[in-house]
Amino acid sequence: MAEKSQAVATIEAVWRMEAARVVATLARYTGDLGLAEELAQDALVAALEQWPAEGVPARPGGWLTAVGKRRAVDYFRRAETLRRKVGELGRELEIDGQGYEIDLDALDSDAAIDDDLLRLVFTACHPVLSAEARVALTLRVLGGLSTPEIARAFLISESTAAQRIVRAKRTLADAGIVFEAPDGAERRRRLESVLEVVYLIFNEGYAATAGDDWLRPGLCEEALRLGRVLVGLMPDEPEVHALVALMEIQDSRRHARTDPDGEPVLLLDQDRAKWDWSQIERGLKALARADEAFAARADGDTRSGDRPTEPGAYHLQAALAACHARARNAEATDWRLIADLYDRLVQQTRSPVVELNRAVAVGMAEGPAAGLEVTDALVGLRAMQGYHLLPSVRGDLLVRLGRHTEARSEFERAAELTANTRERALLLARAAACDASAAESES
Amino acid sequence: MPKFMVIMPGDTQSEAGIIPPPELFAEMNAYNDELTKAGVLLTAEGLKPTSAGARVRFDDDERRTVIDGPFTESKEIIAGYWMLQASSLEEVLEWVKRAPLSGGVTLQVRPLYEMDDFGPEFNAKLREAEQQLRE
Numbered sequence: 001m002a003e004k005s006q007a008v009a010t011i012e013a014v015w016r017m018e019a020a021r022v023v024a025t026l027a028r029y030t031g032d033l034g035l036a037e038e039l040a041q042d043a044l045v046a047a048l049e050q051w052p053a054e055g056v057p058a059r060p061g062g063w064l065t066a067v068g069k070r071r072a073v074d075y076f077r078r079a080e081t082l083r084r085k086v087g088e089l090g091r092e093l094e095i096d097g098q099g100y101e102i103d104l105d106a107l108d109s110d111a112a113i114d115d116d117l118l119r120l121v122f123t124a125c126h127p128v129l130s131a132e133a134r135v136a137l138t139l140r141v142l143g144g145l146s147t148p149e150i151a152r153a154f155l156i157s158e159s160t161a162a163q164r165i166v167r168a169k170r171t172l173a174d175a176g177i178v179f180e181a182p183d184g185a186e187r188r189r190r191l192e193s194v195l196e197v198v199y200l201i202f203n204e205g206y207a208a209t210a211g212d213d214w215l216r217p218g219l220c221e222e223a224l225r226l227g228r229v230l231v232g233l234m235p236d237e238p239e240v241h242a243l244v245a246l247m248e249i250q251d252s253r254r255h256a257r258t259d260p261d262g263e264p265v266l267l268l269d270q271d272r273a274k275w276d277w278s279q280i281e282r283g284l285k286a287l288a289r290a291d292e293a294f295a296a297r298a299d300g301d302t303r304s305g306d307r308p309t310e311p312g313a314y315h316l317q318a319a320l321a322a323c324h325a326r327a328r329n330a331e332a333t334d335w336r337l338i339a340d341l342y343d344r345l346v347q348q349t350r351s352p353v354v355e356l357n358r359a360v361a362v363g364m365a366e367g368p369a370a371g372l373e374v375t376d377a378l379v380g381l382r383a384m385q386g387y388h389l390l391p392s393v394r395g396d397l398l399v400r401l402g403r404h405t406e407a408r409s410e411f412e413r414a415a416e417l418t419a420n421t422r423e424r425a426l427l428l429a430r431a432a433a434c435d436a437s438a439a440e441s442e443s
Numbered sequence: 444m445p446k447f448m449v450i451m452p453g454d455t456q457s458e459a460g461i462i463p464p465p466e467l468f469a470e471m472n473a474y475n476d477e478l479t480k481a482g483v484l485l486t487a488e489g490l491k492p493t494s495a496g497a498r499v500r501f502d503d504d505e506r507r508t509v510i511d512g513p514f515t516e517s518k519e520i521i522a523g524y525w526m527l528q529a530s531s532l533e534e535v536l537e538w539v540k541r542a543p544l545s546g547g548v549t550l551q552v553r554p555l556y557e558m559d560d561f562g563p564e565f566n567a568k569l570r571e572a573e574q575q576l577r578e
Contacts, residue, residue, distance in 0.1 A: 013533035017481065060537075114480075221444035221528065225482035232480030282485065 007052035015044055018061035019144030020229070024116035026068045027179045033123050034169030035075070036068070037141055043067040117142075118181040118233050125194040128175045133168035134197045135204075140165055142229070143222055153219055154204065191234075195243050195314060198226050202247050220251050231286075238297060238308075241290035242315035248283030249321035252276040263422070268330040280325045287318050316345045335365035352384050360393055368400035388417035392427065399434065404441065408434035446485065446528045447535045450551040453493070453520030458513060460492045470543040478527065483538060485526040493520055 022043065027036035043064040057063040124137045139145045139153070151161035182190050205219025227244040234240050256274035259265050294311055311319070320341045327333040342358035345351075355378060363371020375394050384390050392414040398407035411431035415424045462468070478484035490496075493512040500508040514520055529535045532554060539552055 009531065009533045010537065013529075013531055013537050016530050016534050017537060056537075218444045225444070225528070228482035228484075229480065232476075232482070278486075 010056060011047050011051055014056060014060045016144040018064055020117055020120060020142045021061050021113050022064045022068055023141045024120040025065050025113060026072060027120060028116045029069060030072050031179050033179055034173055039068040039071045042071045114233060119179050121194055122181045122190055123177060123179050125197045126177050127193045128177060129168050129171055131200060133164055135200055136161060136164040137168040138197050143226060191237060195239060198223050199243060223247060236293055238290045238294035239312040239314050241286050241293055242318040245283045245286035245290055245318035246314055246321055248279050248286060249325050252279035267324060284322055287322050290315055313348050316341050335361050339365045352378050352381050356390060356393060363397050368397040372397045386417055388414045404434040404438035444528050444530055446526060446555040448553045448555060449525040449527060449539055450521055451523040453522035457522035458492045474543050478538060483527050483529045485528055487525045489523040490521055
């Protein structure tokens with residue numbers, strides 16, 4: 001009994017290693033990601049039946065792919081209309097009619113499989129799919145996660161997770177999405193959608209309540225693993241390296257981000273000894289590779305005529321994260337560089353939230369008056385009307401300027417806007433403190 | 444996702460500082476590439492011979508004794524290590540089995556202690572503030 005479950009654990013492990021390659025190869029053969037995923041599942045079932053008795057084959061990935069291909073032949077045989085395709089597949093496989101005795105040397109080269117994996121990445125993350133669907137499908141086909149694992153990770157029911165995957169596959173089929181990787185400018189555009197999926201997975205893990213963490217497969221780590229896979233597939237893309245750098249550095253603070261009561265600790269208040277410095281080193285190395293890839297592209301790539309002049313949004317965010325990681329303590333933070341990076345990020349994102357971050361950095365680099373000036377331009381914006389952090393930041397800056405009465409009304413406004421009761425209490429406490437300070441300076 | 448250290452023992456070759464022949468080196472690089480592409484490799488490092496290193500012994504009277512290399516106890520000698528991160532011990536074992544080694548070389552595969560091994564994680568709820576302003 002124990003031996004059997006050991007075999008199953010090994011098969012599950014092999015599946016984690018091989019699923020993406022198997023699905024990718026089958027998707028090229030069939031031209032249909034949804035079908036490929038189902039064929040791969042069939043192959044997994046066959047492995048669960050045979051391997052416990054016969055042992056894990058020497059090339060498990062090749063075995064799974066071969067079984068999947070054979071199932072594909074069966075499938076197409078049943079589908080009369082695709083008779084021609086059967087001919088092609090049949091010749092390639094030289095099926096012996098009985099078992100899965102296939103010439104493994106005839107399998108695809110590593111380079112061909114890498115191309116297939118790239119197609120898999122771009123298809124699973126196709127913008128035609130909702131973000132939610134892309135995330136589920138990517139974890140399933142690229143990460144090799146089972147439906148129950150995906151369900152647990154996102155705190156949804158198994159049937160909901162299964163439905164998301166089924167719907168994603170159907171959407172791809174209905175939209176007639178071809179299994180291929182885009183080139184040139186199109187690739188750069190589509191790459192955004194791929195990176196967004198990985199970062200969404202990361203943030204889902206990052207924002208997760210830690211109390212449930214032991215139930216959830218580490219989504220941050222899953223995202224990092226996917227990110228590293230992408231780096232292997234697209235080593236020339238600066239934004240891929242940059243995303244890995246960003247995630248490594250953010251994740252390095254995991255154990256410093258909450259206090260023993262589980263309350264969040266702001267970046268500048270964190271105990272930097274609790275940061276994972278080996279992870280920071282990996283992040284900084286990834287950032288250096290992003291810099292190199294960016295420089296190479298800015299110098300070289302004239303084919304597409306769109307030489308980048310400015311690093312991408314992940315690159316700038318990674319550089320920002322690195323600024324904090326390089327400072328041994330909060331006082332050593334290079335706020336001028338941070339303000340400059342936020343300035344460049346604002347140019348790209350046009351996001352008022354990023355601009356507010358810039359205001360904080362400017363307030364640190366040049367003093368509270370300069371920071372407050374940056375926030376003045378945000379006050380009238382409709383997008384910022386319900387955003388409690390704007391008055392909260394302004395309150396901070398006003399306190400530093402000694403303008404306690406104004407600070408008090410900002411904190412009160414922030415308290416009104418926040419949905420978090422604990423945060424409201426903190427803000428009201430700060431408002432009350434302003435009263436005391438104001439009274440003191442008047443008397 | 445658990446992390447593992449995979450430890451490569453030293454031998455007379457590694458102790459003599461002999462770098463493996465190019466073909467073996469290339470095979471090992473290809474293997475490390477495969478680990479990298481799968482997203483499981485965190486680091487892989489080779490260690491210089493123990494003659495380049497030293498040991499420090501701690502005695503009860505706060506005395507520290509530095510003992511220069513080489514180390515004579517051959518079972519103490521480590522020639523290199525990989526840090527891998529994968530979904531399970533089984534997965535790491537499958538990866539390790541693919542290493543281009545032979546001749547009775549025996550690798551140690553050791554899971555690292557994680558924060559979660561030291562009691563339940565704190566019941567943290569992150570407020571939006573940190574989400575938005577964490578940089």
